[in-house]
Amino acid sequence: MTQTISRRNLLSWLGRLLEERLLIAPTHTTGPILFQPVSKIEDIVLDFDNTALSAKEWFFPATETLFWAETTDGRTELVPATVEREAVVFGIRPCDAKGLALVDKAFLAEPADTLYQQHRDKAVLVGLSCRKASPQCFCTSMGTAPNDPTHVDILLTEVEEDYIVQIVTEKGKALLPDNLLLESKVVPPPPPSPPVVSAEGIEEVMRQAFDSPYWSRLADRCVHCNLCAYVCPTCYCFDIRDYESKGKIERVRSWESCQSPGFTRQAGGYNPRASKGARLRQRFYHKLLYFPEDFGAIACAGCGRCVQVCPVNIDIREVIADIQTIGGRNVP
């Protein structure tokens, strides 16, 4: 037997959650479909391919205050930022949930990034299986799937007017009351199957391809706009800066990209990774070799957003295929 929830019950449940918690869901109130705090249930978009940005920004915001420094009568006091509000992130795709699980590996390793930890602990993830694969999708090549429940607390899969409900964690069980669910004999639809890119053995070929001229040729067309990093559910590099206004100082962290020339530029001007080729290579090596060496998984969830937004059509799927072909040969 399978458990289902009707669309009507789903919406009334979300309505109740909205009163108790911060509800973050795909909306199009600002134009593109984005995860936004919901103020009315009608704003939630249920029928979408994927959001323009992943839900990463609700756990690792584009800019976030780490602490405030206040000086009164010559005494400085630091007030750390904390996450107070319980949240539900509704409508996250399995690929983006996998992306969060990958960021966890870096941020929750000791010493844990406690602010990120609080964001994660205070939020319940309600996932939505994908009904179709978009042209840029390749999640199954990156160890997840359109109906993968592994990294969410509850997974919903749409069937006709209802949703099949998979309660994955205790946190998910506590959120969704049993009385909203129905026993059903409905059979889940077959998941879409996006094209496969073989990343099998990629670490070994990456080790061989480091000095290939492939990287600088690929980077010739890169305009280091950083979009690939900003839309990526797994990119987690950041910058830390101070801002001061009206005597109040805040220390803020913000997304940063290894593609920007300032990423490794030291005070005084020396930059060990001064060329675009070296920087683009760093992006792919961090994802396809260093992160796997450190954490045992490729730092990519196969959402394909970087493929979609790149203004010069640099496509990680093509890069993987090219490197598999180039291997140790020194010609692209």
Added chain:
Amino acid sequence: MSPENPFVPYLATVKNVVTLTPDIKLLGLELDDPTVRDNFSYKAGQFAVLSAFGVGEAPFCLASVSHPKGELEFAVRRIGTVTSSLQELEPEAAVGVRGPFGNCFPLDDNKGQNIFIIGGGIGMAPLRPVINTILRNRDDYGHLLIINGARTPQDLVFQAEFDIWASSPRTQLELTVDRGHDGWKGRVALVPAVIAELNPSPENTVAITCGPPIMIRFTLQELRKLGFQDNQIITTLEMKMKCGLGKCARCNVGDMYVCKDGPVFTCEQISKFIEQF
């Protein structure tokens, strides 16, 4: 660092500001919280991230030897916005300290060995606690040879300590500058040339070097010519850093994060990195 948030620094107070050279000052800091002060112990080679509140943070090696009652000392060269504002601080000003971070020079493993120190400019800062640790435990180590180089005589750091270093038992201090002036009676030579001239034996010796990248490159060549093996040469890697915790990935080189796996590496380790600078 607050246990609730590793990005929140310990508060500290500037106690001493000593001008070492026209662009380098030595800041002596005292951590405000006595419990934090008692527990803040560190080893030569480790670093801390200093905050100039309202301007930002930057990493600096600890230039002092760890002591519960001692000030934390940092040699700060004026090179960017954070270093400029740290240099402007007066005694009793508040600063932030996160750390200690990173690994250290393997001085415990080097006991019984001769130590050959080669420092250039501000690169002497992490080497100063190495020298002072050896001098405080003089019987544990063999001959200590120090080459301290700078652009000009006035750029030599830690001049107030030269007499103590030079007069210590089995210790040889050699100073050199790239450009002398009329009153300078010492050497005018590049650091690698001084290594060749002194020709120290690599036998039972470890070489520890810190300085600008160009000096390091030619120093390594010279040391190898003298027969030093890569596992006998220790240096520190410089990469831009932000968090100090192995998170922000600014200092990522291969599968290493210089802030947590370094900054101290042997040349043997560095030569195995996939990315070479």
